[in-house]
Amino acid sequence: MSAAEVHDAAPALAAFHESRAGVRGLVESGVTTVPPIFLTRTASPPLQQESPAAAFSIPTVDLSLPRPDAVALIRAAARSCGFFHATNHGVPAGVVASAVSTARAFHEQPRAARSALYSLEPGGGAVAYSTIPNAPLQQQEGAPLLPWRDTLRVRFGPWEDGEPDLGRLRPAACRDALREYHSALAGFGKEVAGLLSEALGVGAERLEEAMRVEGWLMACHYYPPCPEPARVVGSLEHTDPSLFTVLAQDGVGGLQVRRDGDGDGGGGEWVDVEPVAGALLVNIGDVLKVVSNDELKSVEHRVVIKSTQDARVSIALFFNPARRDKSDLLGPLPELVTPEKPALYRSFTFPEFMSSRREYGHSRSSIERFKVNSSQ
Ligand SMILES: O=C(O)CCC(=O)C(=O)O
Numbered sequence: 571m572s573a574a575e576v577h578d579a580a581p582a583l584a585a586f587h588e589s590r591a592g593v594r595g596l597v598e599s600g601v602t603t604v605p606p607i608f609l610t611r612t613a614s615p616p617l618q619q620e621s622p623a624a625a626f627s628i629p630t631v632d633l634s635l636p637r638p639d640a641v642a643l644i645r646a647a648a649r650s651c652g653f654f655h656a657t658n659h660g661v662p663a664g665v666v667a668s669a670v671s672t673a674r675a676f677h678e679q680p681r682a683a684r685s686a687l688y689s690l691e692p693g694g695g696a697v698a699y700s701t702i703p704n705a706p707l708q709q710q711e712g713a714p715l716l717p718w719r720d721t722l723r724v725r726f727g728p729w730e731d732g733e734p735d736l737g738r739l740r741p742a743a744c745r746d747a748l749r750e751y752h753s754a755l756a757g758f759g760k761e762v763a764g765l766l767s768e769a770l771g772v773g774a775e776r777l778e779e780a781m782r783v784e785g786w787l788m789a790c791h792y793y794p795p796c797p798e799p800a801r802v803v804g805s806l807e808h809t810d811p812s813l814f815t816v817l818a819q820d821g822v823g824g825l826q827v828r829r830d831g832d833g834d835g836g837g838g839e840w841v842d843v844e845p846v847a848g849a850l851l852v853n854i855g856d857v858l859k860v861v862s863n864d865e866l867k868s869v870e871h872r873v874v875i876k877s878t879q880d881a882r883v884s885i886a887l888f889f890n891p892a893r894r895d896k897s898d899l900l901g902p903l904p905e906l907v908t909p910e911k912p913a914l915y916r917s918f919t920f921p922e923f924m925s926s927r928r929e930y931g932h933s934r935s936s937i938e939r940f941k942v943n944s945s946q
Protein backbone atom coordinates (compact mmCIF):
# COMPACT_ATOMS: atom_id res chain seq x y z
CA MET A 571 0.00 0.00 0.00
CA SER A 572 1.41 3.38 -0.89
CA ALA A 573 1.90 6.10 1.72
CA ALA A 574 -0.92 8.08 0.09
CA GLU A 575 -3.36 5.15 0.31
CA VAL A 576 -2.47 4.60 3.96
CA HIS A 577 -3.11 8.26 4.56
CA ASP A 578 -6.50 8.14 2.78
CA ALA A 579 -7.74 5.03 4.56
CA ALA A 580 -6.63 6.08 8.04
CA PRO A 581 -9.61 8.35 8.95
CA ALA A 582 -12.23 5.80 7.89
CA LEU A 583 -10.42 3.12 9.82
CA ALA A 584 -10.15 5.31 12.91
CA ALA A 585 -13.86 6.20 12.72
CA PHE A 586 -14.76 2.52 12.45
CA HIS A 587 -12.76 1.60 15.56
CA GLU A 588 -14.09 4.65 17.44
CA SER A 589 -17.62 3.34 16.92
CA ARG A 590 -16.54 0.41 19.15
CA ALA A 591 -19.43 -1.60 17.76
CA GLY A 592 -17.65 -3.86 15.29
CA VAL A 593 -18.93 -5.06 11.94
CA ARG A 594 -22.11 -6.08 13.71
CA GLY A 595 -22.61 -2.38 14.49
CA LEU A 596 -22.51 -1.56 10.77
CA VAL A 597 -25.03 -4.27 10.04
CA GLU A 598 -27.25 -3.01 12.88
CA SER A 599 -27.12 0.45 11.37
CA GLY A 600 -28.46 -0.97 8.12
CA VAL A 601 -25.55 -0.69 5.66
CA THR A 602 -26.49 -1.94 2.23
CA THR A 603 -23.07 -1.66 0.60
CA VAL A 604 -19.68 -2.64 1.93
CA PRO A 605 -17.47 0.29 3.08
CA PRO A 606 -14.09 0.55 1.26
CA ILE A 607 -12.02 -0.46 4.32
CA PHE A 608 -13.37 -4.01 3.84
CA LEU A 609 -12.62 -4.19 0.14
CA THR A 610 -9.59 -5.44 -1.65
CA ARG A 611 -7.25 -2.58 -2.54
CA THR A 612 -6.18 -3.73 -5.96
CA ALA A 613 -8.06 -4.06 -9.19
CA SER A 614 -7.80 -7.83 -8.84
CA PRO A 615 -10.88 -10.05 -9.22
CA PRO A 616 -13.38 -10.43 -6.38
CA LEU A 617 -12.06 -12.02 -3.22
CA GLN A 618 -14.01 -15.21 -3.41
CA GLN A 619 -13.41 -17.47 -6.30
CA GLU A 620 -16.11 -20.10 -6.40
CA SER A 621 -14.74 -23.10 -4.62
CA PRO A 622 -14.61 -26.04 -6.97
CA ALA A 623 -17.03 -28.87 -6.48
CA ALA A 624 -13.96 -31.01 -5.83
CA ALA A 625 -14.82 -34.24 -4.12
CA PHE A 626 -12.77 -33.62 -1.04
CA SER A 627 -13.73 -33.66 2.58
CA ILE A 628 -11.71 -33.15 5.71
CA PRO A 629 -11.02 -36.56 7.31
CA THR A 630 -13.05 -37.51 10.36
CA VAL A 631 -11.34 -39.36 13.18
CA ASP A 632 -13.52 -41.26 15.63
CA LEU A 633 -11.59 -41.07 18.89
CA SER A 634 -13.43 -44.09 20.29
CA LEU A 635 -11.61 -46.31 17.78
CA PRO A 636 -8.82 -48.53 19.12
CA ARG A 637 -5.91 -46.17 19.75
CA PRO A 638 -3.56 -47.47 17.03
CA ASP A 639 -6.33 -46.94 14.47
CA ALA A 640 -7.05 -43.40 15.68
CA VAL A 641 -3.31 -42.60 15.65
CA ALA A 642 -2.95 -43.91 12.09
CA LEU A 643 -5.87 -41.78 10.88
CA ILE A 644 -4.52 -38.70 12.63
CA ARG A 645 -1.07 -39.31 11.17
CA ALA A 646 -2.53 -39.52 7.67
CA ALA A 647 -4.64 -36.37 8.14
CA ALA A 648 -1.86 -34.32 9.74
CA ARG A 649 0.58 -35.26 6.99
CA SER A 650 -1.79 -34.46 4.17
CA CYS A 651 -4.41 -31.77 4.70
CA GLY A 652 -3.38 -30.67 8.21
CA PHE A 653 -6.99 -30.75 9.50
CA PHE A 654 -9.28 -33.41 10.96
CA HIS A 655 -12.71 -33.55 12.53
CA ALA A 656 -12.60 -35.33 15.89
CA THR A 657 -15.78 -37.17 16.86
CA ASN A 658 -16.48 -39.03 20.11
CA HIS A 659 -14.01 -36.63 21.67
CA GLY A 660 -15.37 -36.83 25.19
CA VAL A 661 -16.23 -33.13 25.54
CA PRO A 662 -19.93 -33.02 26.45
CA ALA A 663 -22.04 -31.78 23.53
CA GLY A 664 -23.88 -29.41 25.86
CA VAL A 665 -20.64 -27.71 26.91
CA VAL A 666 -19.68 -27.04 23.28
CA ALA A 667 -23.19 -25.93 22.34
CA SER A 668 -23.48 -23.54 25.21
CA ALA A 669 -20.04 -22.02 24.48
CA VAL A 670 -21.06 -21.39 20.86
CA SER A 671 -24.44 -19.96 21.78
CA THR A 672 -22.98 -17.80 24.51
CA ALA A 673 -20.37 -16.43 22.08
CA ARG A 674 -23.24 -15.50 19.79
CA ALA A 675 -25.08 -13.88 22.70
CA PHE A 676 -22.01 -11.78 23.52
CA HIS A 677 -21.82 -10.40 19.98
CA GLU A 678 -25.55 -9.86 19.71
CA GLN A 679 -26.03 -8.07 23.03
CA PRO A 680 -26.77 -4.36 22.89
CA ARG A 681 -24.02 -2.24 21.48
CA ALA A 682 -23.23 -0.40 24.72
CA ALA A 683 -22.58 -3.63 26.59
CA ARG A 684 -20.11 -5.06 24.10
CA SER A 685 -18.42 -1.75 23.22
CA ALA A 686 -17.23 -1.39 26.81
CA LEU A 687 -14.73 -4.15 26.01
CA TYR A 688 -13.58 -2.81 22.63
CA SER A 689 -9.77 -2.85 22.52
CA LEU A 690 -7.12 -3.30 19.87
CA GLU A 691 -4.35 -4.03 22.36
CA PRO A 692 -3.05 -7.45 21.35
CA GLY A 693 -1.39 -8.45 24.57
CA GLY A 694 -3.80 -6.44 26.77
CA GLY A 695 -5.97 -7.80 29.52
CA ALA A 696 -7.77 -11.06 29.79
CA VAL A 697 -10.69 -9.96 27.64
CA ALA A 698 -10.84 -7.85 24.48
CA TYR A 699 -13.47 -7.35 21.81
CA SER A 700 -12.65 -5.87 18.39
CA THR A 701 -12.51 -6.24 14.65
CA ILE A 702 -8.88 -7.30 14.40
CA PRO A 703 -7.20 -5.62 11.41
CA ASN A 704 -5.92 -8.04 8.81
CA ALA A 705 -2.37 -6.77 9.14
CA PRO A 706 -0.48 -3.58 9.79
CA LEU A 707 -1.43 -1.05 7.11
CA GLN A 708 1.75 -1.51 5.13
CA GLN A 709 1.54 -5.29 4.89
CA GLN A 710 -0.73 -7.61 2.92
CA GLU A 711 -0.41 -5.83 -0.36
CA GLY A 712 -3.82 -5.29 -1.89
CA ALA A 713 -5.75 -7.12 0.85
CA PRO A 714 -8.66 -5.44 2.62
CA LEU A 715 -7.73 -3.57 5.77
CA LEU A 716 -10.44 -5.23 7.82
CA PRO A 717 -12.09 -8.64 7.81
CA TRP A 718 -15.88 -8.96 7.91
CA ARG A 719 -15.61 -10.36 11.41
CA ASP A 720 -15.72 -9.35 15.07
CA THR A 721 -13.74 -11.24 17.69
CA LEU A 722 -13.96 -11.61 21.43
CA ARG A 723 -10.54 -12.71 22.66
CA VAL A 724 -10.35 -14.35 26.06
CA ARG A 725 -6.95 -15.14 27.48
CA PHE A 726 -6.62 -17.96 29.96
CA GLY A 727 -2.85 -17.49 30.45
CA PRO A 728 0.05 -17.23 30.72
CA TRP A 729 -0.10 -15.02 33.75
CA GLU A 730 2.95 -13.71 35.49
CA ASP A 731 1.20 -12.64 38.70
CA GLY A 732 -1.69 -14.99 39.23
CA GLU A 733 -4.78 -15.30 37.12
CA PRO A 734 -6.80 -12.10 36.62
CA ASP A 735 -10.51 -12.67 36.79
CA LEU A 736 -12.70 -12.46 33.75
CA GLY A 737 -15.08 -10.17 35.64
CA ARG A 738 -15.29 -7.65 32.81
CA LEU A 739 -16.78 -10.25 30.54
CA ARG A 740 -20.53 -9.85 30.42
CA PRO A 741 -23.07 -11.35 30.44
CA ALA A 742 -22.00 -13.47 33.42
CA ALA A 743 -23.51 -16.55 31.79
CA CYS A 744 -21.11 -16.06 28.90
CA ARG A 745 -18.15 -15.93 31.25
CA ASP A 746 -19.20 -19.13 32.98
CA ALA A 747 -19.88 -21.01 29.75
CA LEU A 748 -16.52 -20.04 28.22
CA ARG A 749 -14.69 -20.98 31.41
CA GLU A 750 -16.39 -24.34 31.43
CA TYR A 751 -15.57 -24.85 27.75
CA HIS A 752 -11.95 -23.96 28.40
CA SER A 753 -11.63 -26.49 31.23
CA ALA A 754 -13.27 -29.19 29.14
CA LEU A 755 -10.94 -28.45 26.22
CA ALA A 756 -7.85 -28.56 28.43
CA GLY A 757 -8.33 -32.32 28.80
CA PHE A 758 -9.10 -32.73 25.13
CA GLY A 759 -5.98 -30.75 24.20
CA LYS A 760 -3.79 -33.10 26.26
CA GLU A 761 -5.41 -36.03 24.51
CA VAL A 762 -4.76 -34.53 21.07
CA ALA A 763 -1.15 -33.74 22.03
CA GLY A 764 -0.68 -37.39 23.02
CA LEU A 765 -2.20 -38.67 19.78
CA LEU A 766 -0.13 -36.31 17.63
CA SER A 767 2.98 -37.26 19.55
CA GLU A 768 2.30 -40.94 18.87
CA ALA A 769 1.53 -40.10 15.26
CA LEU A 770 5.06 -38.68 15.06
CA GLY A 771 6.40 -41.97 16.41
CA VAL A 772 8.06 -40.38 19.43
CA GLY A 773 5.81 -41.79 22.19
CA ALA A 774 2.60 -40.38 23.61
CA GLU A 775 4.24 -38.23 26.30
CA ARG A 776 6.97 -36.63 24.26
CA LEU A 777 5.23 -33.47 22.99
CA GLU A 778 3.82 -32.72 26.40
CA GLU A 779 7.19 -33.25 28.04
CA ALA A 780 9.02 -31.06 25.51
CA MET A 781 6.41 -28.30 25.23
CA ARG A 782 3.85 -28.42 28.04
CA VAL A 783 0.83 -27.93 25.83
CA GLU A 784 -1.75 -25.41 27.01
CA GLY A 785 -4.68 -23.60 25.45
CA TRP A 786 -4.43 -20.00 26.50
CA LEU A 787 -6.03 -17.93 23.83
CA MET A 788 -9.64 -18.36 22.88
CA ALA A 789 -10.99 -16.40 19.93
CA CYS A 790 -14.78 -16.23 19.73
CA HIS A 791 -15.45 -15.10 16.17
CA TYR A 792 -18.66 -13.59 14.85
CA TYR A 793 -19.10 -13.24 11.10
CA PRO A 794 -22.14 -11.04 10.51
CA PRO A 795 -24.28 -11.52 7.42
CA CYS A 796 -23.11 -9.26 4.62
CA PRO A 797 -25.11 -7.39 1.98
CA GLU A 798 -22.38 -8.16 -0.60
CA PRO A 799 -20.73 -11.35 0.65
CA ALA A 800 -18.55 -11.94 -2.41
CA ARG A 801 -16.74 -8.64 -1.87
CA VAL A 802 -15.47 -9.27 1.66
CA VAL A 803 -13.28 -11.73 3.46
CA GLY A 804 -14.28 -13.16 6.85
CA SER A 805 -10.75 -14.23 7.62
CA LEU A 806 -7.81 -13.62 5.32
CA GLU A 807 -5.84 -16.68 4.27
CA HIS A 808 -3.34 -17.61 6.96
CA THR A 809 -1.67 -20.41 8.84
CA ASP A 810 -2.07 -20.64 12.61
CA PRO A 811 0.91 -19.82 14.82
CA SER A 812 -0.02 -22.50 17.36
CA LEU A 813 1.08 -26.05 17.97
CA PHE A 814 -2.48 -26.91 17.05
CA THR A 815 -5.88 -25.23 17.14
CA VAL A 816 -9.27 -26.65 18.09
CA LEU A 817 -12.33 -25.09 16.47
CA ALA A 818 -15.98 -25.38 17.41
CA GLN A 819 -18.46 -23.87 14.98
CA ASP A 820 -22.15 -23.59 14.24
CA GLY A 821 -23.71 -25.03 11.09
CA VAL A 822 -23.43 -21.96 8.82
CA GLY A 823 -20.10 -22.80 7.16
CA GLY A 824 -17.58 -20.57 5.41
CA LEU A 825 -14.23 -22.03 6.45
CA GLN A 826 -12.09 -23.12 3.52
CA VAL A 827 -8.72 -24.85 3.41
CA ARG A 828 -6.16 -24.93 0.70
CA ARG A 829 -5.25 -28.23 -0.88
CA ASP A 830 -1.62 -29.02 -0.88
CA GLY A 831 -0.45 -27.95 -4.29
CA ASP A 832 3.20 -27.27 -3.49
CA GLY A 833 4.04 -30.16 -1.14
CA ASP A 834 4.22 -27.72 1.76
CA GLY A 835 0.56 -27.23 2.67
CA GLY A 836 -0.30 -24.45 0.23
CA GLY A 837 -0.68 -23.45 -3.34
CA GLY A 838 -3.62 -25.71 -4.26
CA GLU A 839 -7.30 -25.07 -4.77
CA TRP A 840 -9.62 -23.88 -2.01
CA VAL A 841 -12.17 -26.33 -0.68
CA ASP A 842 -15.05 -25.86 1.73
CA VAL A 843 -14.91 -27.39 5.19
CA GLU A 844 -18.47 -28.57 5.74
CA PRO A 845 -19.34 -28.36 9.44
CA VAL A 846 -19.79 -31.80 11.04
CA ALA A 847 -22.38 -31.74 13.82
CA GLY A 848 -20.88 -32.64 17.18
CA ALA A 849 -17.27 -32.69 15.93
CA LEU A 850 -14.34 -30.55 17.02
CA LEU A 851 -12.06 -29.51 14.19
CA VAL A 852 -8.32 -29.80 14.86
CA ASN A 853 -5.63 -28.21 12.71
CA ILE A 854 -1.87 -28.22 12.87
CA GLY A 855 -0.14 -24.86 13.37
CA ASP A 856 3.27 -23.52 12.38
CA VAL A 857 5.01 -24.39 15.65
CA LEU A 858 4.12 -28.06 15.33
CA LYS A 859 5.20 -28.03 11.69
CA VAL A 860 8.64 -26.90 12.89
CA VAL A 861 8.76 -29.27 15.87
CA SER A 862 7.85 -32.17 13.59
CA ASN A 863 10.63 -31.17 11.16
CA ASP A 864 7.94 -30.76 8.50
CA GLU A 865 6.46 -34.24 9.06
CA LEU A 866 3.13 -32.54 9.81
CA LYS A 867 1.54 -29.80 7.72
CA SER A 868 0.30 -26.41 8.78
CA VAL A 869 -2.19 -25.64 6.07
CA GLU A 870 -3.49 -22.30 4.82
CA HIS A 871 -7.12 -21.58 5.53
CA ARG A 872 -9.55 -18.66 5.30
CA VAL A 873 -13.17 -17.84 5.96
CA VAL A 874 -15.56 -16.58 3.34
CA ILE A 875 -18.95 -15.07 4.10
CA LYS A 876 -21.71 -17.27 2.78
CA SER A 877 -24.84 -15.52 3.83
CA THR A 878 -26.74 -12.28 3.49
CA GLN A 879 -28.98 -13.47 6.34
CA ASP A 880 -27.15 -15.59 8.89
CA ALA A 881 -24.31 -14.71 11.21
CA ARG A 882 -21.70 -17.43 11.71
CA VAL A 883 -20.06 -18.17 15.06
CA SER A 884 -16.86 -20.11 15.68
CA ILE A 885 -14.56 -20.53 18.66
CA ALA A 886 -10.86 -21.17 18.07
CA LEU A 887 -8.71 -22.30 20.98
CA PHE A 888 -5.00 -22.06 20.25
CA PHE A 889 -2.78 -24.61 21.99
CA ASN A 890 0.76 -23.33 22.46
CA PRO A 891 3.93 -24.40 24.24
CA ALA A 892 3.78 -23.29 27.86
CA ARG A 893 7.54 -23.75 28.02
CA ARG A 894 8.35 -20.37 26.55
CA ASP A 895 11.09 -18.74 28.55
CA LYS A 896 14.17 -17.36 26.87
CA SER A 897 15.94 -20.61 27.69
CA ASP A 898 13.20 -22.80 26.19
CA LEU A 899 14.13 -23.44 22.61
CA LEU A 900 11.73 -24.57 19.92
CA GLY A 901 12.99 -26.57 17.00
CA PRO A 902 12.69 -29.99 15.41
CA LEU A 903 12.59 -32.78 18.02
CA PRO A 904 16.03 -34.47 17.99
CA GLU A 905 14.40 -37.87 17.37
CA LEU A 906 13.02 -36.56 14.08
CA VAL A 907 16.39 -35.41 12.82
CA THR A 908 18.36 -38.07 10.96
CA PRO A 909 21.27 -38.07 8.52
CA GLU A 910 18.69 -38.61 5.77
CA LYS A 911 16.52 -35.81 7.06
CA PRO A 912 18.61 -33.15 8.78
CA ALA A 913 17.00 -30.39 10.84
CA LEU A 914 15.09 -28.08 8.52
CA TYR A 915 14.88 -25.30 11.12
CA ARG A 916 17.24 -23.77 13.61
CA SER A 917 16.07 -23.47 17.21
CA PHE A 918 14.31 -20.33 18.39
CA THR A 919 12.36 -19.06 21.38
CA PHE A 920 8.61 -18.54 21.42
CA PRO A 921 8.97 -14.75 21.89
CA GLU A 922 11.31 -14.74 18.85
CA PHE A 923 8.67 -16.61 16.88
CA MET A 924 5.87 -14.24 17.90
CA SER A 925 7.90 -11.21 16.95
CA SER A 926 8.61 -12.75 13.54
CA ARG A 927 4.88 -13.31 13.21
CA ARG A 928 4.21 -9.64 13.87
CA GLU A 929 6.87 -8.60 11.40
CA TYR A 930 6.02 -10.99 8.58
CA GLY A 931 2.28 -11.27 8.99
CA HIS A 932 0.08 -14.27 9.40
CA SER A 933 1.51 -16.49 6.78
CA ARG A 934 4.10 -19.14 6.35
CA SER A 935 6.85 -16.56 5.87
CA SER A 936 7.08 -16.07 9.62
CA ILE A 937 8.66 -19.51 10.01
CA GLU A 938 10.64 -19.41 6.79
CA ARG A 939 13.20 -17.18 8.44
CA PHE A 940 14.05 -19.96 10.91
CA LYS A 941 14.80 -22.37 8.09
CA VAL A 942 18.33 -23.65 8.01
CA ASN A 943 20.10 -21.86 5.13
CA SER A 944 17.49 -19.11 5.21
CA SER A 945 19.04 -15.92 3.94
CA GLN A 946 17.02 -13.79 6.41
O1 LIG B 1 -13.65 -19.10 12.09
C1 LIG B 1 -13.03 -20.01 11.59
O2 LIG B 1 -13.58 -20.98 11.07
C2 LIG B 1 -11.53 -20.01 11.51
C3 LIG B 1 -10.87 -19.04 12.43
C4 LIG B 1 -9.38 -19.11 12.30
O3 LIG B 1 -8.85 -19.60 11.33
C5 LIG B 1 -8.52 -18.58 13.37
O4 LIG B 1 -9.01 -18.00 14.34
O5 LIG B 1 -7.28 -18.75 13.25
Ligand SMILES: [Fe+2]
Nearest residue numbers: 808809810871
Ligand atom coordinates in the same frame (compact mmCIF):
# COMPACT_ATOMS: atom_id res chain seq x y z
FE1 LIG C 1 -6.78 -20.04 11.71
